[in-house]
Amino acid sequence: MTSGMTQAIALAHEAARAGEVPVGAVVTGPDGAILAQAYNHVETWQDPSAHAEMLAMRQAVALRGGQKLGDCTLFVTLEPCPMCAAAITHFRVGRVVFGAYDPKGGGMEHGPRVPYRPETLHKPEVIGGVREQECAALLKDFFTALRHQKNTDKL
Amino acid sequence: MTSGMTQAIALAHEAARAGEVPVGAVVTGPDGAILAQAYNHVETWQDPSAHAEMLAMRQAVALRGGQKLGDCTLFVTLEPCPMCAAAITHFRVGRVVFGAYDPKGGGMEHGPRVPYRPETLHKPEVIGGVREQECAALLKDFFTALRHQKNTDKL
Numbered sequence: 001m002t003s004g005m006t007q008a009i010a011l012a013h014e015a016a017r018a019g020e021v022p023v024g025a026v027v028t029g030p031d032g033a034i035l036a037q038a039y040n041h042v043e044t045w046q047d048p049s050a051h052a053e054m055l056a057m058r059q060a061v062a063l064r065g066g067q068k069l070g071d072c073t074l075f076v077t078l079e080p081c082p083m084c085a086a087a088i089t090h091f092r093v094g095r096v097v098f099g100a101y102d103p104k105g106g107g108m109e110h111g112p113r114v115p116y117r118p119e120t121l122h123k124p125e126v127i128g129g130v131r132e133q134e135c136a137a138l139l140k141d142f143f144t145a146l147r148h149q150k151n152t153d154k155l
Numbered sequence: 156m157t158s159g160m161t162q163a164i165a166l167a168h169e170a171a172r173a174g175e176v177p178v179g180a181v182v183t184g185p186d187g188a189i190l191a192q193a194y195n196h197v198e199t200w201q202d203p204s205a206h207a208e209m210l211a212m213r214q215a216v217a218l219r220g221g222q223k224l225g226d227c228t229l230f231v232t233l234e235p236c237p238m239c240a241a242a243i244t245h246f247r248v249g250r251v252v253f254g255a256y257d258p259k260g261g262g263m264e265h266g267p268r269v270p271y272r273p274e275t276l277h278k279p280e281v282i283g284g285v286r287e288q289e290c291a292a293l294l295k296d297f298f299t300a301l302r303h304q305k306n307t308d309k310l
Contacts, residue, residue, distance in 0.1 A: 047213055048222045048245035058202055067203045082269065083241035086262065090203035090238060104274065107241065111274050112267035114237060119259065119266050 004028045004075035005097060005131055007037060011052065012077045012138050015039035022138045025052035025076040027060040027069065027093075035072065036060035052076060053084045057091045068092045077135040079128060082107030085114035088124055095125040099135025159183045159230035160252060160286055162192060166207065167232045167293050170194035177293045180207035180231040182215040182224060182248075190227065191215035207231060208239045212246045223247045232290040234283060237262030240269035243279055250280040254290025 004026045011024025020040040027036040038055035042048055053076045061067055069091045077099040080088060085107035088096055096108065096115075103110050108126055115123050159181045166179025175195040182191040193210035197203055208231045216222055224246045232254040235243060240262035243251055251263065251270075258265050263281055270278050 042222070046216060046220070046222050048216070048247075049209060049213060049242050054204060058204060061201060061203070065201070067197070067201050081241060081245075082267065083238050083245060086236060086238035086241060087204050090236075092203075111272065112237065112269070114267070117266065 004032075004034065004073060005077075005099065007034060008052075008075045008077050008099070009131065009134060009138070011037055011039040012135070015052070016138065016142050019043055022142045023052045023076065023078045025056040025074060027056050028073045028075065029064075030071040036063060049083065051081065051084050053080055054087055057087060057093065061091065070094045073097060074124075075130075078102055078139065079106035079108050079110065081105050082112050082114060085112070089114060089120055089122045092122045093124050095127070097127045097130050099129070099131050100139060101128060101132065101136075159187075159189065159228060160232075160254065162189060163207075163230040163232050163254070164286065164289060164293070166192055166194040167290070170207070171293065171297050174198055177297045178207045178231065178233045180211040180229060182211050183228045183230065184219075185226040187228075190218060204238065206236065206239050208235055209242055212242060212248065216246065225249045228252060229279075230285075233257055233294065234261035234263050234265065236260050237267050237269060240267070244269060244275055244277045247277045248279050250282070252282045252285050254284070254286050255294060256283060256287065256291075 008024040008026045012022040016022040024039045029035045036056045036059035038052050040052045041050040073095040074093045075097045079098050079102040163179040163181045167177040171177035175198050179194045184190045191211045191214035193207050195207045196205040228250040229248045230252045234253050234257040262269050
């Protein structure tokens with residue numbers, strides 16, 4: 001069985017090929033089987049809220065029924081932003097496993113640190129830095145190529 | 156022309172009739188005309204992320220094209236939660252006008268106070284407490300009726 005993070009990384013590569021910031025997300029059920037998966041669709045849909053993890057969580061509850069993912073794990077290649085970190089608490093995700101840390105835009109271990117706030121009622125288990133180098137390299141390569149493309153366009 | 160907040164309150168009443176937590180949201184354009192509007196669909200769609208303001212912002216960019224709402228005002232009857240407060244910065248909403256304050260679940264003037272954080276790149280203008288009593292009474296009445304219903308069900 002493909003692990004959640006392996007599939008999330010594959011989705012992030014797919015995102016890059018689609019011209020999206022390469023972030024992939026997977027929701028697995030209590031048995032570890034993949035329930036839902038998505039990559040960023042911000043550019044494709046022109047929707048700033050269409051982050052990979054938001055789409056995967058929405059898909060997971062739609063498939064399972066109910067509104068809660070307490071017995072599920074969300075795998076995502078980048079530390080969720082504050083919007084997604086707060087959404088994770090709304091969906092009551094049991095465990096979040098993420099790849100690269102995001103000191104500027106992250107909302108789990110940086111910024112508002114949503115899971116650790118006193119007013120956050122549902123606090124997921126958080127495991128950060130899983131296959132961190134690989135997930136971070138994916139993003140770095142994407143932005144380097146984008147900058148190169150922009151510079152070439154100027155010539 | 157119906158003001159943004161008047162229409163947001165009308166939508167919140169519609170939400171209550173649909174069995175949703177009564178919150179309504181409206182996005183107006185630079186001329187003050189209503190671009191998009193929505194009420195909570197969390198229960199109807201069984202989607203914990205289907206908050207009124209999230210739906211209204213998504214609808215507004217879909218109708219206008221692009222991803223930014225810098226020249227727009229978001230009217231919402233309740234202080235946005237951290238998820239929506241962070242989404243507001245992703246959509247780069249120019250101005251947010253909200254009704255009731257939400258000390259427990261709010262993310263603008265409470266909790267993470269998203270618009271005032273140093274790492275928040277886009278900081279909307281925020282005006283809270285507009286028709287506060289009316290917006291708060293709507294929520295209070297809804298939850299009182301819900302508790303009454305639950306107690307009656309127990310008999």
